[in-house]
Amino acid sequence: GDSVTQMEGPVTLSEEAFLTINCTYTATGYPSFFWYVQYPGEGLQLLLKATKADDKGSNKGFEATYRKETTSFHLEKGSVQVSDSAVYFCALSPGSYNTDKLIFGTGTRLQVFP
């Protein structure tokens, strides 16, 4: 079945460092991809999404490009802030009409220090 694999955390960075969180997938059909962020003690918030191959999603300085040739949707940010410390989840939506759902990766904790 469809699945998402994320890099193990935690990822520990200094403020203003470059961030990459890897996400690869296995899927049939035409999935869409999402990055969700979970701040401590809170629910999940949509960070960005991409709905077809080569689409780039972006928000708050974060970017991710849906690459079918490498089956990836890696999350990047050029300069992280302490306030970016959170757990990041990569997810795919398989694209099955009327039975759609999100399949999540295991999450990657990001810790940014001043």
Add this chain to the structure above:
Amino acid sequence: DTAVSQTPKYLVTQMGNDKSIKCEQNLGHDTMYWYKQDSKKFLKIMFSYNNKELIINETVPNRFSPKSPDKAHLNLHINSLELGDSAVYFCASSQDAALQETQYFGPGTRLLVL
């Protein structure tokens, strides 16, 4: 205004008890979901309802019974609680069950079974 709300936020109870978690969305969405997040932060879908009808049931024990009195509400009732039910339960909603719809999550209900 809160888009997707859940009550209670925290729930501590004894093994064997029956408990309910409520979810409401004011986004006018047709589809609602329940997800379970375990102690390792892994998120997995449990149920999905579209216009009050069950469309996804991911082999969840029948001690878990979702109920949707109208399309703005999806409640989760759990009978005979077990230790392994301890988790964070997230409700979510999307415009409909069609392709690629963004899901909006509630703040989560932290359930601890003693």
